[in-house]
Amino acid sequence: MTEVQSKSCIIRSEQDLIIENRILNHEEDKVLVQVEAGGICGSDIHYYQHGRAGASVIQEPMIIGHEFVGIVKTAPVGSALKVGQKVAINPSQPCYQCERCRNGQLNHCQSMRFMGSAQHFPHTQGGFTQYVSVNTNQCFPYDASIASEIMAFSEPLSVAIHAVNKAGSLIGKKVLVIGSGTIGGLVIAAAKAAGAQVVLGCDVSERSCKVAIDMGADHSFSPLDHEEVTKYQQDNGYFDVTFEATGVPSAIQTTVDFTKPNGKCIQLGMGNSSIEYPISQFLVKEIEWTGSFRFNTEFAVAVNWLETKRVDPTPLISGVFSLDDAESAIIAAADKSKSTKVILKI
Numbered sequence: 001m002t003e004v005q006s007k008s009c010i011i012r013s014e015q016d017l018i019i020e021n022r023i024l025n026h027e028e029d030k031v032l033v034q035v036e037a038g039g040i041c042g043s044d045i046h047y048y049q050h051g052r053a054g055a056s057v058i059q060e061p062m063i064i065g066h067e068f069v070g071i072v073k074t075a076p077v078g079s080a081l082k083v084g085q086k087v088a089i090n091p092s093q094p095c096y097q098c099e100r101c102r103n104g105q106l107n108h109c110q111s112m113r114f115m116g117s118a119q120h121f122p123h124t125q126g127g128f129t130q131y132v133s134v135n136t137n138q139c140f141p142y143d144a145s146i147a148s149e150i151m152a153f154s155e156p157l158s159v160a161i162h163a164v165n166k167a168g169s170l171i172g173k174k175v176l177v178i179g180s181g182t183i184g185g186l187v188i189a190a191a192k193a194a195g196a197q198v199v200l201g202c203d204v205s206e207r208s209c210k211v212a213i214d215m216g217a218d219h220s221f222s223p224l225d226h227e228e229v230t231k232y233q234q235d236n237g238y239f240d241v242t243f244e245a246t247g248v249p250s251a252i253q254t255t256v257d258f259t260k261p262n263g264k265c266i267q268l269g270m271g272n273s274s275i276e277y278p279i280s281q282f283l284v285k286e287i288e289w290t291g292s293f294r295f296n297t298e299f300a301v302a303v304n305w306l307e308t309k310r311v312d313p314t315p316l317i318s319g320v321f322s323l324d325d326a327e328s329a330i331i332a333a334a335d336k337s338k339s340t341k342v343i344l345k346i
């Protein structure tokens, strides 16, 4: 990584903080939150290493981070939030005015501002900083006895629960989750919590296969294991629902092979913008293929599932670093052979 690239994403300095606080004091309708912990996501790593995430290119200094929690320092008069309360922050800031928002499709807002994203200019600043100024409706209070690094999973768990919602009822269903990173691991736990009969994990990495089991999978296997693969391809597929959380082209073929006729595939992995697609098999098996993007109202559910321990993300935490050590944290997070989710304590 070049020096220029590493400067394109900043962690806010003490001096900036003083300036920001002065500004924040004038915004009485906002909530000032002292950030406690944040999870490093793939897009944060892309911004830091390459100055871009997909089509979003950094054009000015931007604070990264969209998976974070903190403590309310000041709240607007009349707000239900209390000073000292612990809150998970929903990084989505939909406009609530466009047609999609009015139809309740907040994740498809036509002018969505998402914290820690360079999609718009000026960029929407993120959460890896000591203080953030957010809207009251972005703050979800949680039980203070739950560790902040656990609650930092509120955002990625929302993504997982949204995908489970997209699949419809999972009660009694056989489910496969391809890819056992953070999102795959959380989908495994969420599918179990939603009543799936059997949930299997599939990943090329032995370490990730173990993570899948730790997150509640009944079994996990490698897509390179011929014996296992043959077993799930037999009789035109084994699974009622397959969640594809990698976006890797070969995994798309696997998804179609393993899913029963009339089964469902939920696409969570971004991958390349265009890939080879097994169209005839997909058609003949009448597979329902659904995209799943971010989340809508699932954020509140995710906060509840974490604070009630319905989902325990602990096996996904591969490192905890202080803000002073942010660069090492990002480098560690980028090493997928060792890391699932790296947490920054702020």
Ligand SMILES: [Zn+2]
Pocket (backbone or CB within 6 Å): 041, 042, 066, 067, 155, 156
């Ligand atoms: Zn994320």
Ligand SMILES: [Zn+2]
Pocket (backbone or CB within 6 Å): 094, 095, 096, 097, 098, 099, 100, 101, 102, 108, 109, 110, 111, 112
């Ligand atoms: Zn909108």
